[in-house]
Amino acid sequence: MAVRGPEKGSARLTARGAATRRRIVATAADLMFRQGVAATPLDQVVDACGISKSQLYHYFPDKDALVTEVIAMREHLMVSAQKPQLEQVRSMRDLERWRDSLLTGLRERGLPYKCPIGSLANELSSRCDDARQSLAGIFGAWQGLIADGLARMREAGELDPGADPEELAVAVIAALQGGYLLAETMQDEQPFVVALDMAFDHVKAHVKTPVADLTQSDN
Amino acid sequence: MAVRGPEKGSARLTARGAATRRRIVATAADLMFRQGVAATPLDQVVDACGISKSQLYHYFPDKDALVTEVIAMREHLMVSAQKPQLEQVRSMRDLERWRDSLLTGLRERGLPYKCPIGSLANELSSRCDDARQSLAGIFGAWQGLIADGLARMREAGELDPGADPEELAVAVIAALQGGYLLAETMQDEQPFVVALDMAFDHVKAHVKTPVADLTQSDN
């Protein structure tokens, strides 16, 4: 499970070859998301992808390398899905729009109620330190995106100067992850909603009271 | 991964036999906690336990049965660890004592920063519906213990009558789980602390304001 640099053979790659390569990673990512990494045999990837086994090994030296790419793709997908919205965040209203999109996303995808990153982290962090570090990096990037939005809110005077964007972002992600896990286990979206609401109440508790605020602010 | 009833052979069991059986489950639980269920071969359980393979199969028909028992043991451990404290909860102060014990527990155990139940849920809920349901039951039991405490707080007038103990309990557990996952992935207890603090702020937000609060309410 070593995290390698750019692939050896990636230098000379036809457009067609690159497309196939991406297809393999995408297929593997999907299967591994639903079944887990260990529970996804390469033969299944091969079948689902409609390629031959030798082709898979033509692009990837071993399963670990494939997993590494899957993780990288997950980071890319997360960033390209979250960044556009989070970058725009300058007010609580913006942040709530983001929350709403998380919710509708969960509902549209339906089961399984899992976070692609969280489930990878859970399975791999104990077994492969390279993967764990990559996943930690993804969480860090996510945290950064959220924290930046919160920081902008603070600059805009929406957030209390004493509020720590990084810490709030960690709390939000933790709530998200916990919500995903409970929702998946209970097969019910309610825990996810409850967790998200908690996180947003927590953020709101650091909102500079514009007018008389009903929700009393604890510390 | 079928969840069976009481074992077939459990009828005639010497004290010695029962002890060995428990030892097997405990050993398996520990290994599976640290490495994951799939990543724990039975041979390793056998070695770590100092028994012979035939003995393992003398007590358990297959690996699934062993996993089922491991889950049951996890429930038992959770309840016997949490119930005594949570049963006593009648005030915010009591609840905070419980939180403190969670924290010191995490610190004493050290790495891995995982929840034995959460990690099982994450790995098994996608792959075995029987296990998933058992784990959901454990989460439900945990939720119940917390919710009961919160309900007593409400009866005691410490909690707002409008507060929903069940919902608050779900939020607390979600924060816990998310905190564990982040802490484990980042190899840092801070996310766990942050998540727990969020959860407790959330509960406190439903505390009936007793008198003038000393903790400054930030404007």
Add this chain to the structure above:
DNA sequence: TCGGGACTGGACGATTTGGTCCAGTCTGTG
């Protein structure tokens, strides 16, 4: 047209793992 990467398809080896089987020993108790 020629060459190289893309790709097939399946044989093959090695390893791991779950699971079976059994001959025989140990141990505690009625």
Add this chain to the structure above:
DNA sequence: CACAGACTGGACCAAATCGTCCAGTCCCGA
């Protein structure tokens, strides 16, 4: 003692899986 259950120890099977290898075809651009 006799017997039942506890236990050893390893041989053994079958399946899954990772990974290798190769002969040969297909496709595309210089």
